[in-house]
Amino acid sequence: MNKIIYVEFSEVSDSFEELESTQKTLEKTRILAELFSGSGEDLQEVVLLSTGQPFPSWKNMDLGVSSKTLVKIISRASGRSEDEITRVWKNEGDLGDAAEQMVDNKTQQRLMSKELTVENVVERLQKVAKMEAKGLSQSVDQDKKQSELADLLSSADPVEARYLARIIINNLRLGVAEGTIRDALSEAFFDGENTQEIQRAYDFSNDFSEVSKACRQGLDAVKSIELQLNRPVNSMLAKKVNTIEEGFEEVGRPASVDYKYDGMRAQIHVNDGDIKVFTRRLEDVTKQFPDVVSQVEENIDSDNCILDTEIVGYDPEDGSMIPFQKLSKRIKRKYEIQKLKEQIPVTVRPFDLIYLETPILERPYSERWDNLRDIVSESEDDLKLVDHKKTENPEQVQEMQQRSLSQGHEGIMMKNLDAEYKPGNRVGYMVKLKPVMETLDLAIVGAKWSEGRRSDWLGRLFIGCYDEENGTYQEIGKMATGLTDEQFQEITEKLKPLITEEDGRKVEVRPEVIVEVEYEEIQESPTYSSGYALRFPRMKRFREDKEEADTLERITDLYNNQK
Numbered sequence: 001m002n003k004i005i006y007v008e009f010s011e012v013s014d015s016f017e018e019l020e021s022t023q024k025t026l027e028k029t030r031i032l033a034e035l036f037s038g039s040g041e042d043l044q045e046v047v048l049l050s051t052g053q054p055f056p057s058w059k060n061m062d063l064g065v066s067s068k069t070l071v072k073i074i075s076r077a078s079g080r081s082e083d084e085i086t087r088v089w090k091n092e093g094d095l096g097d098a099a100e101q102m103v104d105n106k107t108q109q110r111l112m113s114k115e116l117t118v119e120n121v122v123e124r125l126q127k128v129a130k131m132e133a134k135g136l137s138q139s140v141d142q143d144k145k146q147s148e149l150a151d152l153l154s155s156a157d158p159v160e161a162r163y164l165a166r167i168i169i170n171n172l173r174l175g176v177a178e179g180t181i182r183d184a185l186s187e188a189f190f191d192g193e194n195t196q197e198i199q200r201a202y203d204f205s206n207d208f209s210e211v212s213k214a215c216r217q218g219l220d221a222v223k224s225i226e227l228q229l230n231r232p233v234n235s236m237l238a239k240k241v242n243t244i245e246e247g248f249e250e251v252g253r254p255a256s257v258d259y260k261y262d263g264m265r266a267q268i269h270v271n272d273g274d275i276k277v278f279t280r281r282l283e284d285v286t287k288q289f290p291d292v293v294s295q296v297e298e299n300i301d302s303d304n305c306i307l308d309t310e311i312v313g314y315d316p317e318d319g320s321m322i323p324f325q326k327l328s329k330r331i332k333r334k335y336e337i338q339k340l341k342e343q344i345p346v347t348v349r350p351f352d353l354i355y356l357e358t359p360i361l362e363r364p365y366s367e368r369w370d371n372l373r374d375i376v377s378e379s380e381d382d383l384k385l386v387d388h389k390k391t392e393n394p395e396q397v398q399e400m401q402q403r404s405l406s407q408g409h410e411g412i413m414m415k416n417l418d419a420e421y422k423p424g425n426r427v428g429y430m431v432k433l434k435p436v437m438e439t440l441d442l443a444i445v446g447a448k449w450s451e452g453r454r455s456d457w458l459g460r461l462f463i464g465c466y467d468e469e470n471g472t473y474q475e476i477g478k479m480a481t482g483l484t485d486e487q488f489q490e491i492t493e494k495l496k497p498l499i500t501e502e503d504g505r506k507v508e509v510r511p512e513v514i515v516e517v518e519y520e521e522i523q524e525s526p527t528y529s530s531g532y533a534l535r536f537p538r539m540k541r542f543r544e545d546k547e548e549a550d551t552l553e554r555i556t557d558l559y560n561n562q563k
């Protein structure tokens, strides 16, 4: 098909120069809108270049060119030595500026070559990106790649070279955010209207080239852009809250409360039974996680869906959770995958479903959760829904928090049951609650025998701080339930020999067991002898290495310094 307008690359680089000369977002939007509305059939390519990358972000492609390689490329394109280019680069502090100067010094060749068009630039950059993508499985012909890029650069005039060079190393830096591109499209095609619809289309497609094409066609086309299988979308992110109460205020009551695992966020697409695993940065890591693929194959009863999950690593010896830091090894590894899979086994913990035969991210979370539950058959060792509870009771939330922390997880997530799924947004539809306060080391000063199944265990623990003034321990709170069975047992064993007095189920113990305690805040309180109460205290670990608890004075200081 013949194109009606050919936009020359110089038009784009002129606009880029203009964009660089202003800090004002409104001004940037106007410059871009003007460029977009005059781009005709080349709009998609022009928009992509404005994002700084010649391909849509969901493709997660890369030209794979380092600054050092770009020096070589500029040298090939300009005939100047690599030393000279490096010198100018250091002087200017920017390789784009260096490319501009070098190309400036070379005139002969360019006069003979044709003008660069946008179409041609994008096509050639994409060709190089494809070579790079192939290189994951076989070695890339670096020489071919460099000569292709050098050829492109040698057809550029100085200003064009500046921006081409920056695009090549993925460092365009025009100060143009996604929101600016969205607003410019709205201004260019809808007189500044319909920004929400454009944003939605971008959230679902992660592709400004597709969105811009739709903008040219009209609002209906924009609205018809939907989530697609095998095209990862940005994950919905969480806001941070400091207290359970704040969490409820943000997400409403009742809320869904989940454990927050310290794993890796993974979006799993099942397309006609074919499974792909994407990281939060939209990288395809399917090859690195064959065990995730088989867990999904076995435990997910749908051939077309998108799951939002946390992949959690565990120690094969004792089954305990391992932190993300260790698990992340598996993301980078491209070889010996089988071996690593045994060293760092994982379980998949789904917590949301955004596609089930059709996009469902606009359904309320409670419905998506029900849909998810329907297609998951849980397995003890592999794939399991996240630990969760629907509740409006802060005590229950606190108990979950304690349990989550004592099992080595990061804390809890609280989620709005009525909310839709907003890709890429840190909206308050889900919030995370992790311990934030400085911990205190406190002594266990008393306890209570539990009831029922655990009647021979000491459950509820009274904790105290040291009052230097009179050399006694003062109570500051009761620690919640929600410890693991092993922890209860260990505590009982430690405390039994220390019991000094017994009154019904309550015992007093010598203050010799020191525990590290997390809490939400310190309050003044007449209930405890210290005059303070810890809000939602929970045990982090035993401080075997310590004999003394923190002092009442320290607690008074902390209390006074709380906002």
Ligand code: ATP
Pocket: 235, 236, 237, 238, 239, 258, 259, 260, 261, 262, 263, 264, 265, 266, 310, 351, 386, 413, 432
């Ligand atoms: P953090 O450092 O706290 O993980 P973050 O910026 O990486 O923060 P946030 O969106 O702020 O990510 O926190 C939510 C993250 O917690 C998710 O991206 C996900 O990887 C992880 N997570 C663990 N368990 C859950 C769960 N049950 N529901 C949702 N997210 C979970």
